[in-house]
Amino acid sequence: MHIVVAMRQLADLVEELEVNGDGTDIDRDFVKFVSNEWDEAALEEALTIKDESAASVTVVALDEPDVDQTLYAALAKGADRAVKLTGHDPSAWVRTRERAQRIASFLAHEEFDLVLTGVQAADDLDGQLAGILGSTLDIPHAAVVVGVELTGSSLRVAQELGGGLVGVSELELPAVLGVQAARQAPRYASITRIRQAMQTQKIEEQEVSLEVTTPQVTVRRLYPPEKQGGATMLTGSAKDVATEIVNILRSKGLV
């Protein structure tokens, strides 16, 4: 069993995002990039499968700011191999369709049974990776996956369908899954381990050249939403605010 985990970097939402000069993208010079948290769940699921069976795990990501950190952390956590795809502008917004084609081009030379990736990323305006990658590779796929069960060559997945309803289905391998949550919270890779990985393991680089263009949404402008100013802000000490909140609850007969 060979599992490929497709990971990616994403602007850190802890920071305030600024819009660039022509107003069509975030200002990438002034933002910190971190790994997409759903991809971390996908990695955790892959590593859990590896812990249970003899699977091998390859992590693949496009060259993006601080991606080495993410890849070394994945190696430290137990991934067997990390691959960085180059051949594009690492400081630009890679739209989902192009991302899928680049990863598909890497997978074309790989033997794999399962591709796991995060269900979504906060900037995937052009759709979510799993479905696009599945369609590009012409293999089955499923998104919002919260359960993965591999027995021999058969794959069962659980998907959340909204309102708590869960759909269980079987997919033929190879398949692509967009993972919503792994069986457990992502494991910790101590910095000591990550640093060991940096010294003892290598990130493979592979150049991907693409000529294909896909139709996509043209972004006219990116802008912060207008504040609707809905909330009346309560100020003062914790005690003052607590008193006000309790008064609101009392006025509605709730406490």
Place this chain on the structure above:
Amino acid sequence: MAIAVLVVGERVAGESPDVTFELLGRGRELADALSGELAVVVVNDLDEGAQFGIADVLYVVDGMDSASYSAPQWEAAIGAVIQRVSPQVVLVSTGTVGIDLAGALATKFNAPLASYVIDVTAQGDKLVVTSQLYGGKLLSEGEIDAFPAFVSVLPGSLPVEKGRAQGSPRVEHIDAGDQLRLSKGRGTELREPDTSGVDITSAALLVSVGRGIGSKENLELVAELAEAMKAPLSASRPVIDQGWLPKPHQVGKSGKKVKPTVYLAFGISGAPEHLEGMRSAETIIACNTDPSAPIFEVAHYGTTLDLFDLVPELTDIVGG
């Protein structure tokens, strides 16, 4: 007349979801602007209670297993309908079914796709779409000038009532048997929501907690408050995903939709998926140290105090 807009009815079990009617309402306007017909496609058996009166055509895909859900089967079925009726615009939701379908089919038909859409209009021969990116921190205004085009709308973004208008669309049955037989997946079962134990949907007061709580250990602090208030404890997605609270406590798109009299939100930033589950609460009181957190957009009262300062005070007043 040609089909201008095809709405994908995303009912898997039970009633058709609200978002289908949001899509139908807006789909009507788009179809009129594009001078074509509005169609809706449903798979599985028809939801008898649903009125698709606003549509001109209702396609029913026959031959699907209605007791389960399979992404490849749906993709095959909806793909067959698109192939046959060649709509200009396909409307889906940015929910599980929509996420399964939109990217894959847009790729198959080499068509553009806009996700997380909260507004879509036709302007001349273009579609103008507004999408919510970066967890709601930025909006993107984009245009699409190639057709067919796929538009994936965030549930809860558009008015729903218009889509429920009365009428009698002509019904066409489509047999996607060939495509379904070739599909590389099949559904096996549907698991109903776990309704044992806590019921957060019927409470008048909910004490809800998000990522800001930091750890399972800290959850005790808010649990104490909930106990003092005799209110159930609910949570946003990250708390559930970390395994800090069991699934029946989850509020949001993939959890429960709640409508309490008062919703107390501690350390919840207000991702669109969460807002979808609680925005219809009568009064929302939010505590988050980030003054720009999207939760304050929907909250009626807010405070940027640290929840670790506020919660003990509340417990003190209510419990003491």
Place this chain on the structure above:
Amino acid sequence: MPVGGNKQAPVITELEEAIVVSPLSGREWDVSGATSRMLESRVLTDYGSAGFARIAALEGGESLEYCYGCGKCVPVCPVDLVSEYGPRKIHRRVQTGLDLFRSDELWMCTTCGNCLRVCPKQVNMIEVMPAVREVAMADGTIPEELQQVMEKTFRYGNALGENPRRRHAWTKGADVEVRVLANDPRPVDVLFYVEDYWSYHPRGQQAAQAFARILTSLDVDFAILGSEEKTLGDSQRLAGEKGLFESLMEQVVEVLSKYQFNRIVTPDPHGFNALRKIYPKYGHDYEAMHYSQLLASMIDRIEFQGTLDAKVTFHDPCYLGRHNGEYEAPRKLLEAIPGVELLEMGRCRENSYCCGGGGGGMWLDGFNSNHASERLSERRVREAAETGADILAVACPYEVSRFEDAAKSTGNEHLRVMDIAEMLDIAMRAQDWRI
């Protein structure tokens, strides 16, 4: 002394049949099966040494097995008083089979150092605990709240997960010019290393502002690193993340190499400890001072415009006092403030009671609350209140938030918690200050 896990295997000689013969009368007693039947010498242990061997194999883990159970650490360990943790208990439990690497007790030591002060056998928990924690972390065994702090520190360079670009946001409220070296890289006398809690915590920011005003009024040539500053990470190191500490140190040293300065002054005893004791081990030598030391050296030049009429008690930070021997500088400053009457708590100076924030405890309040009958900060605040003081003066950025919270939870709201810098600033600026 058994060293390095190579303790002699127990030799037990028991006689199946034991007959005692009187050398006088020749009479025989048959004592077979009686409690006193073991008539030859034996090693008095029935326990294997495997548990200690595994810990002793770690650098810094050697000393745990030196313990001979005398109990001197029992009354001085702050955690022992409120929970099931204690150095002697740990020794005994490892002896009887506890897997320390996977136990909750592993995370409860605050590395305050009071046990080592009294230990006749030099059992050094300040080295044992971080060594074992490092292994536990490498295995992924780490309390969730601590994991998040480590990830934030690695990602943002501060334990709070705050935006690194806002590290010097506090300077806006200082009302004095604060030079940021990146903007103005001229050589400087004092590099003010602000550290995390003075940079980001609202109460810490007030102290940072007060300190900047004091330096300005004393004409000290000082500057900060601003967004180039990262935490020195000493508490992360003691919590077991040596790799993170080293990674931070490489970055800190690189930034520091860009600028010329005479000395580094920091309000954080933990950072002070790192610069003074740990950095030199890696070949990085800087002249480091705690801010109380710098100000105490200039006490004659400080002019007070007003008074601060209050009874004050002072909490010795573990990493300023016990770990680095500085007890006088903070007291010298407090005693210089007109109106201050200094009262000592029963546990002070070398025997100061830990606030609970060291060694990672700062980030384990939730975890520890499941294991302790009360928080260390609460116990300490009660001690402070018992002196009759109006103000609990502190000199460590961890403490204001810990003690203010504890003052509320123990019903001692009347006790004000203030940093010494804030108190000096008030008296120097002649503000009308009333309790």
